[in-house]
Amino acid sequence: MFKRLFGFFSSSIAIDLGTANTLVYMQGKGIILDEPSMVALAVDRSGMGKRILAVGQEAKIMLGKT
Known part of the structure; x- marks a missing residue:
């Protein structure tokens, strides 16, 4: 099951962390x-x-704020 699921996503989506x-x-x-x-x-x-309060751009805006 996982092999089929990951096979579908691996050819359709790429994630760069x-x-x-x-x-x-x-x-x-x-x-x-x-x-x-x-x-x-x-x-x-x-x-x-x-x-978690925020992620991405919203979290970056909060950087340094208390």
Whole structure:
């Protein structure tokens, strides 16, 4: 099952997890996603609980803000 599923996606989609930007390319459509490789997290006071606040460009805008 996984072989068939991954075979379908591998010929249709390419993902580049670059250091600055993440790119997703789809065959026949070109680059469909070009976003900064960033995630903004909220950590509770204990340091144990985390939740994602933003990803990509939205997270980059938040960089350095408290």
